[in-house]
Amino acid sequence: MLTMDDIIRDGHPSLREVAKEVQLPASDEDIEILASMLEYVKNSQNAEKVKKYGLRPGIGLAAPQINVLKRMIAIHLNDEKGETHSYALFNPKVASHSVEKAYLTSGEGCLSVDESIPGFVPRYARVTVKGFDIEGKEVKLRLKGLLSIVFQHEIDHLNGIMFYDHINKKDPFSVPENAIGIE
């Protein structure tokens, strides 16, 4: 199983690389890696595993964060309605997006960034993500809210972009006009 020892930290050059497309059908090795990433995110939301293995909680993880420069992301979250959203995708991309922007009112955290970096991270409010699931089936997801934010954060990692790159340097808590704050 993956632990924090497998997660590279800000300053590691791999976090600034552009990850390569996964050749489909995916190899057993790539399927194994993607499954282990989803397992990490799920484990990181389980109190006793966090305690036992010293995990940092997360909703998403991208392959470059475990020093694998391939286009793979894993996301797992239970929303306020108690609905579970679990995705492990190869070659995800933002196929289209809203003009409207949104941001987390508490700012963003990242498993590869040990310190808290204050500021709002403006992102698209709604995105359509296309990719391939772990069985190789094409998926098309229309996302909004926290899920939309997390997918954009993880897809940024595949392009060597860190969340703080989006924070306004002059005024970290400024946001675009009409941007939606997500609690």
Ligand SMILES: CNC(=O)c1cccc(C)c1Nc1nc(N2CCN(c3ccccc3Cl)CC2)nc(N2CSC[C@H]2C(=O)NC)n1
């Ligand atoms: C600087 N302020 C902050 O970090 C911040 C501060 C307050 C609130 C938020 C909402 C903040 N922001 C933020 N909090 C998270 N978590 C909240 C706690 N949670 C979690 C924790 C325990 C069990 C289960 C779970 Cl679910 C895990 C995830 N996650 C992200 N991000 C940014 S998009 C990718 C995603 C990610 O997985 N990061 C590791 N941002």
